[in-house]
Amino acid sequence: MIRENLKMVEERIDDACKRANRGRDEVTLIAVSKTKPVSMLREAYEAGIRDFGENKVQELTDKMPQLPGDVRWHMIGHLQRNKVKYVVGRAALIHSVDSLRLAEEISREAIKKGVTADILVEVNIAAEESKFGTAEEEAADLVRAMAKLPAICVKGLMTIAPYTENPEDNRYYFHRLKQLSVDIERENVDNVSMDVLSMGMTGDYTIAIEEGATFVRVGTGIFGVRDNQ
Numbered sequence: 001m002i003r004e005n006l007k008m009v010e011e012r013i014d015d016a017c018k019r020a021n022r023g024r025d026e027v028t029l030i031a032v033s034k035t036k037p038v039s040m041l042r043e044a045y046e047a048g049i050r051d052f053g054e055n056k057v058q059e060l061t062d063k064m065p066q067l068p069g070d071v072r073w074h075m076i077g078h079l080q081r082n083k084v085k086y087v088v089g090r091a092a093l094i095h096s097v098d099s100l101r102l103a104e105e106i107s108r109e110a111i112k113k114g115v116t117a118d119i120l121v122e123v124n125i126a127a128e129e130s131k132f133g134t135a136e137e138e139a140a141d142l143v144r145a146m147a148k149l150p151a152i153c154v155k156g157l158m159t160i161a162p163y164t165e166n167p168e169d170n171r172y173y174f175h176r177l178k179q180l181s182v183d184i185e186r187e188n189v190d191n192v193s194m195d196v197l198s199m200g201m202t203g204d205y206t207i208a209i210e211e212g213a214t215f216v217r218v219g220t221g222i223f224g225v226r227d228n229q
């Protein structure tokens with residue numbers, strides 16, 4: 001099942017790239033494997049997936065040693081400061097950094113471990129009350145403040161778009177996040193690049209690609225529905 005699902009997702013990514021005149025190599029598919037057993041991750045790995053996304057620290061660190069070392073693990077869920085030490089130096093990219101205090105903790109931990117931590121700033125682009133992420137108006141200031149911290153590298157922005165029946169509804173939000181990243185890029189802040197745009201999930205990843213996503217995070221579309229989360 002996973003192999004067939006992946007084939008379909010790959011086709012849809014290809015088509016979206018073509019529609020947007022983008023190269024297929026500009027978009028990385030992250031297989032969001034939260035709540036799913038390691039056997040299913042192995043199947044995805046066998047089918048060529050090297051990027052996996054998890055939203056809980058415990059699950060991420062449990063699964064990590066059970067898959068080959070060339071897997072890139074993405075921390076995509078809300079991160080508490082007291083769990084930062086388990087993620088820094090292990091996750092390839094932390095997508096969900098939404099406060100200076102959290103970034104400071106990541107910086108401290110990265111110094112301690114002698115590594116540089118790559119992070120994305122999570123933006124609550126639709127200003128939903130239920131969602132984490134910095135406000136759109138505050139994102140640029142936050143990026144500037146984070147850029148001053150040692151052992152941290154801001155690579156771009158991430159957002160979780162609203163849940164919707166009609167994915168076209170989210171085009172506007174994806175477009176805004178892209179615009180925000182262009183505006184920040186233009187400031188040429190030291191230690192900041194806006195190369196990464198992490199947006200789009202099972203319901204709307206083709207739209208996100210058309211609007212400039214470089215990482216799409218697809219769970220259900222690859223592994224099937226989750227029992228609970």
Ligand SMILES: *Cc1c(COP(=O)(O)O)cnc(C)c1O
Nearest residue numbers: 032055076201202217218219220
């Ligand atoms: C669960 C999750 C996804 C994947 O959601 P699907 O709709 O199953 O594709 C993507 N991003 C984040 C942050 C998630 O928590």
